[in-house]
Amino acid sequence: MTAVLRTEGIKKAYGGVQALNGAGISVDEGTIAGLIGPNGSGKTTLFNVITGYDRADEGQVHFAGQVITNAAPDKVFAAGLGRTFQLTRIFPRLTVLENMLVAAQHKRQQRHTVRQRAMDLLEFVGIDRHAGLLAGSLSYGQRKLLELAYVLVADPAVILLDEPAGGVNPTLINLIADRIRELNSQGKTFLIVEHNMEFVMGLCSTITVLESGAAVVSGPPEMIRSDKRVLDAYLGADLEEEEPDE
Amino acid sequence: MTRDSRPWLVRAFLLVLLVAAAVAFPKVFTNPAVTNYGVLALIFVTVASAWNIFSGNSGYISLGHAVFFGSGAYAMGIAARDWNVQGTTVFALLPLAAVVGAVIAVVFGLIALRVRRHTFIVITIAVFFIFQLAAFNLRSLTGGSAGLNSPFLNWPSSGYNTPFYYIALAFAGATIAIAVAVRRSRFGLQLRAIRDDEDRARGLGVRAMRVKLTAFVLSGAITAMIGSIWFYYINQVEPQTGFDPLFDLLVVLMAFLGGYGSITGPVLGALIIEPGTLWLNTQPQFSGGYLSEILLGAVFLVIVLFVPRGIVPTGGEWITRLRTRGRPAVVPVAAGAATAGSAGGAAAASAASPAGATADAPPASRASKGGAR
Secondary structure (H helix, E strand, O other), X not given: OOEEEEEEEEEEEEOOEEEEEEEOOEEEOOOEEEEEOOOOOOHHHHHHHHOOOOOOOEXXXXXXXXXXXXXXXXXXXXXXXXXOOOOOXXXXXXXXXXXXXXXXXXXXXXXXXXXXXXXXXXXXXXXXXXXXXXXXXXXXXXXXXXXXXXXXXXOOOEEEEEOOOOOOOHHHHHHHHHHHHHHHHOOOEEEEEOOOHHHHHHHOXXXXXXXXXXXXXXXXXXXXXXXXXXXXXXXXXXXXXXXXXX | OOOOHHHHHHHHHHHHHHHHHHXXXXXXXXXXXXXXXXXXXXXXXXXXXXXXXXXXXXXXXXXXXXXXXXXXXXXXXXXXXXXXXXXXXXXXXXXXXXXXXXXXXXXXXXXXXXXXXXXXXXXHHHHHHXXXXXXXXXXXHHOHHHOEEOOOOOOOHHHOHHHHHHHHHHHHHHHXXXXXXXXXXXXXXXXXXXXXXXXXXXXXXXXXXXXXXXXXXXXHHHHHHHHHHHHHHHOEEOHHHHOOHHHHHHXXXXXXXXXXXXXXXXXXXXXXXXXXXXXXXXXXXXXXXXXXXXXXXXXXXXXXHHOOOOHHHHHHHHHHHHHOOOOOOOOOHHHHHHHHOHHHHHHHHHHHOXXXXXXXXXXXXXXXXXXXX
């Protein structure tokens, strides 16, 4: 498999704090990859650097054969890389449908086609009944679904999800996992940051562990579960005690 | 006729009635003192609507639109003086005012739009003072503190205001039409997305700087054109009137009173505030000692404290609340769970969960701030 998204030696410091210290990850096309690590290990910072929200001090980001290091967020999105945020960010004073259409802006398609696609995606995540409501009136879980849907409307090749299961109830977590699997089966590539180990282990084919701004190990979930460095650095006894999902 | 088509018919009827009343106004009220109210009110309807195209949609509060207003007035005065343009031919110079306003907006915007919120407001004020000082000091160009006089218009004094009234009405109508078009366009949606969360909008492909700058230039060009009309109407421009610090406060007050960000709000605000201030200034008990300004400040405080979103949105909310009393704000998804299988059920579960209930609270409080950035 070829890597569709790759970072090399990314360094990023905020004042005296070295958030990323040579972080290198690789995401193969058509896979669901996970990115885990303790709080403060640099996961969200790496997302921000990849998507242009933060500038890298050093290193490179490669996406679909091009170097996109420090490209502006709109250019990264136009290149085919969409993302969601740890704390859901929607447009509260636009309607749910208008939220969808913001992301469809760069597509020069007929208005009707765009609206239809937006409605189809809202139906896909189960909130099409709320299309005419202000997005600010949605519940937190519904906002998570809306954020996933409006990233999809522009049909990005790779989607970065920052804690998609964070703060949502177990039923909704299962729904989100189902939708991710379904989209992946249609060819979408995912990179997921998540603290919910059950969610990550059950969904991802490859997991990279970050610690102190650098990748310490990368491999399939079974390997991550048993890697001593991971257990020492992050997972600890809890994971050892967990029963495998299948 | 369907039930759904009735509100549109009512709106269309009200619109026709409003236009007819506006057209008939100078025919009914022929007293120049009254038509003067009409001309200046329409000039400020145009300015407030133009301001709203940029600030109301994007959330960037500009306190520097007097830069465009004054520059439009000065551009026309300087061009008419230096090119010896007389009579009604001066109106052929209107596009020049638009170009001057647009060019200034590009330079102004490239500097100011790099920052947000309070910093943006401070920069707009700073740029405003630079222009006012330039108008005072570039004497050979602007006439210094004496200002410029407009070319003579050979119109009968009895009906002098009437042509200006219709010109201002045409500008107001065109600006409102542009505001509606912007509101309904992809461009307008991008602006409103920037207002809600600029960084998120950028992450969804919105070229924020380009969008903001385009709106700023459009708004500046319109304001400059109506500034040149104002100049011809009052026959002169001076630094303290062309670049008046109170101008931007008035425009912002108009937008906030009527409803910042809506189409009708700034129009309503201008129709209340401008005639109101004119009337106050004609009253002996208010005309001295800046009492009218103090009163305006008090009105601003009342609006910000009690009707922060303005008359139109707040009134609309009250009407909606009355009409939907007893119904939930968000339709529970459980009833329609079949639509999307587990999706609906999950969303319903989320909506019913305590987390969901908590998460619904912030937007209401955010909306109550009126979107100030």
